[in-house]
Amino acid sequence: MELTERKKKVLRSVVDLYIRTAEPVGSKAITELPDMNYSSATIRNEMAELTAMGYLEQPHTSAGRVPSAVGYRLYVDELMAEYRLSIDETKSINSAIEEKMNKVDKMVEKVARLVSQATDLPAISVASRCGGVTIRRFDLILAGVGSIIVVLMLSSDEVVNKLIRLPVQMDESDLKILSALLNATMTDLDISAFDGNLLERVMRSAGAGASLVPVIMEFAVDTLQKQCGTNMAVAGQMRILGLPEYRDVDKAQKLITSLDEESLAGLPAVLNNVNGTQVLVGPENVSRELKDTSVVMTKFDIGDGMQGMIGVVGPTRMDYAKVTARLSYFAESLSKMFAKPEQPQIAEGTSGKEE
Amino acid sequence: MELTERKKKVLRSVVDLYIRTAEPVGSKAITELPDMNYSSATIRNEMAELTAMGYLEQPHTSAGRVPSAVGYRLYVDELMAEYRLSIDETKSINSAIEEKMNKVDKMVEKVARLVSQATDLPAISVASRCGGVTIRRFDLILAGVGSIIVVLMLSSDEVVNKLIRLPVQMDESDLKILSALLNATMTDLDISAFDGNLLERVMRSAGAGASLVPVIMEFAVDTLQKQCGTNMAVAGQMRILGLPEYRDVDKAQKLITSLDEESLAGLPAVLNNVNGTQVLVGPENVSRELKDTSVVMTKFDIGDGMQGMIGVVGPTRMDYAKVTARLSYFAESLSKMFAKPEQPQIAEGTSGKEE
DNA sequence: CTTAGCACTCAGGGGTGCTGAGTGCTAAAA
DNA sequence: TTTTAGCACTCAGCACCCCTGAGTGCTAAG
Numbered sequence: 001m002e003l004t005e006r007k008k009k010v011l012r013s014v015v016d017l018y019i020r021t022a023e024p025v026g027s028k029a030i031t032e033l034p035d036m037n038y039s040s041a042t043i044r045n046e047m048a049e050l051t052a053m054g055y056l057e058q059p060h061t062s063a064g065r066v067p068s069a070v071g072y073r074l075y076v077d078e079l080m081a082e083y084r085l086s087i088d089e090t091k092s093i094n095s096a097i098e099e100k101m102n103k104v105d106k107m108v109e110k111v112a113r114l115v116s117q118a119t120d121l122p123a124i125s126v127a128s129r130c131g132g133v134t135i136r137r138f139d140l141i142l143a144g145v146g147s148i149i150v151v152l153m154l155s156s157d158e159v160v161n162k163l164i165r166l167p168v169q170m171d172e173s174d175l176k177i178l179s180a181l182l183n184a185t186m187t188d189l190d191i192s193a194f195d196g197n198l199l200e201r202v203m204r205s206a207g208a209g210a211s212l213v214p215v216i217m218e219f220a221v222d223t224l225q226k227q228c229g230t231n232m233a234v235a236g237q238m239r240i241l242g243l244p245e246y247r248d249v250d251k252a253q254k255l256i257t258s259l260d261e262e263s264l265a266g267l268p269a270v271l272n273n274v275n276g277t278q279v280l281v282g283p284e285n286v287s288r289e290l291k292d293t294s295v296v297m298t299k300f301d302i303g304d305g306m307q308g309m310i311g312v313v314g315p316t317r318m319d320y321a322k323v324t325a326r327l328s329y330f331a332e333s334l335s336k337m338f339a340k341p342e343q344p345q346i347a348e349g350t351s352g353k354e355e
Numbered sequence: 356m357e358l359t360e361r362k363k364k365v366l367r368s369v370v371d372l373y374i375r376t377a378e379p380v381g382s383k384a385i386t387e388l389p390d391m392n393y394s395s396a397t398i399r400n401e402m403a404e405l406t407a408m409g410y411l412e413q414p415h416t417s418a419g420r421v422p423s424a425v426g427y428r429l430y431v432d433e434l435m436a437e438y439r440l441s442i443d444e445t446k447s448i449n450s451a452i453e454e455k456m457n458k459v460d461k462m463v464e465k466v467a468r469l470v471s472q473a474t475d476l477p478a479i480s481v482a483s484r485c486g487g488v489t490i491r492r493f494d495l496i497l498a499g500v501g502s503i504i505v506v507l508m509l510s511s512d513e514v515v516n517k518l519i520r521l522p523v524q525m526d527e528s529d530l531k532i533l534s535a536l537l538n539a540t541m542t543d544l545d546i547s548a549f550d551g552n553l554l555e556r557v558m559r560s561a562g563a564g565a566s567l568v569p570v571i572m573e574f575a576v577d578t579l580q581k582q583c584g585t586n587m588a589v590a591g592q593m594r595i596l597g598l599p600e601y602r603d604v605d606k607a608q609k610l611i612t613s614l615d616e617e618s619l620a621g622l623p624a625v626l627n628n629v630n631g632t633q634v635l636v637g638p639e640n641v642s643r644e645l646k647d648t649s650v651v652m653t654k655f656d657i658g659d660g661m662q663g664m665i666g667v668v669g670p671t672r673m674d675y676a677k678v679t680a681r682l683s684y685f686a687e688s689l690s691k692m693f694a695k696p697e698q699p700q701i702a703e704g705t706s707g708k709e710e
Numbered sequence: 711c712t713t714a715g716c717a718c719t720c721a722g723g724g725g726t727g728c729t730g731a732g733t734g735c736t737a738a739a740a
Numbered sequence: 741t742t743t744t745a746g747c748a749c750t751c752a753g754c755a756c757c758c759c760t761g762a763g764t765g766c767t768a769a770g
Binding site (some may be wrong): 024026027028040044045047061062063064096232294 | 714730731732734
């Protein structure tokens, strides 16, 4: 059987209506659409064939039709009308993004929240960077009674610090020597270079501060490791409670728990395969738990070799056009924001006390 | 009418059973309890009187009884058996707490999550400190091409830093002079002392670095302000979905949103009135939205003049004994942890880039 | 003061029947 | 050949009703 233009038109109408109403769509509803100059009988015939071809499904004999996963696939790939963001929408997205975002982890959280808000669906945001970051510079500051602050400046322009209690007595000049040594031997190295070998070499030349070297090195490795890791945040899980398909609490609960960060641990791995905006319909999905939902995700760039991803999870019947439009716009704006030639640049950070 | 011992016993049984089953409790169910050597008729009489006295309520004529808010009040104040934490429970709480918690905001989040997990209810965690923190020390570090890192060490032992691009050329000795000046004039001052007056005075003596002073001072004020603020986190909102009273999605959603947003902004203010563990039953509650739930909260100490609070929100029918036990234990452990004479102390922090 | 007994109430579950939206098929119209 | 009108059929959802059983209050006897 062939997929004629008219069949496509009907299919599209069914999906559109179903997205709007979340109810099976009957032939009559279709005929009432503008631009649909056929009788309900004709539509019925077409729908019967679309059902036979697997694009539509029928919950029970005397109900209307519901798009199948295959139907959705076709819809997002070919039929969906482009959704144009209104000025209000772009404005609200922009103002949301423009709030300052200091640290990567905070940023990820905030983005997730923003995306969720913009789409009214649960959202996921991931940022990951692997390798490439090095320590550009060490500074040691004497901090009163027997402790020092180690300040690391990273190639990514982030600055981290740590307070270390001194195991031995040291004075300002000792510190100067030690920091010169560190800057000479341990800067601009990839994380893999920090091994026992390096430690030994540095300690041999360290003199008075030798006992500090392992602690500092551990801190350095820790920091680089953290840089390398993946940050992920989920927000707005409870938004699904507003959707008719999740009136059933059990269903909602199942989905919500499967959206928890731990169960999405596998997601960052998918990141590499994504390009542009991608839609995963129902069973095509990443994880089994999500198999009767759809996921829309987009990648964006964060400079410094970092990559980000934002995505939303929703019912298969979500408004793909709108969601993809918002998501793409969001991703674009974020990319732009990170690419922006840095303003009078100022970085800021806090540190607690305690290990 | 008098509240005899037997009436109390009956009331207690009703509450206990209702906590377990979430269903109205009938006279027969009570007689079946061990230690209840009366017939159902007697119990019925007692229950009728308890109802008349306002401790119990009857959803409809032919249903069992449900505790009223007053009844719950009496229960938590007098009748409730103490719940003893099992070794497993204390162990899991301890191990949860012992994970390191670096920064205050992260800490607050983590605590909320832990409490929620321990009680299987939505949890709130607040940490607030007002005043008292000062800057103990300034350090300026030259950071390559025309920028410096300002490092503030606070009286609370926290260390914060910020990268500032230099508006003018400065060398190491300029910085030394400036930092000496800052340390001489701006340390150990309460936040209120940072006014235009001080700024002017410092700038007059600053020489080469004068143009930096406003930026640094702004950063200092910002930092102190942040120290002074309140951190709050909510976690586990969706746990209510597991409770029979929230099978109704609309109800659940209402509660969740009233927990979610900073609709709880007023809560920190309550903190001062709390002492020890406190139970708010139904209509006694803080905010109108929570009026048919109960809140249990406990205060704890974080040293440095900081105060913390943890609390959970749940149905009026929650297991007060268990929840208060867990919460108190949690609070105690936290207090202990923060009071602990600092180990080989090491503090750590990160900083982003960007303002 | 306690308890057995009895009449009464009423929420909730299970059947029954109706309604209306939707279908497929057929035969007539275009 | 394609479209449409008409008709018989299906079935989820709702309203209705009845019945059951858990629970009650009251009374009178122990």
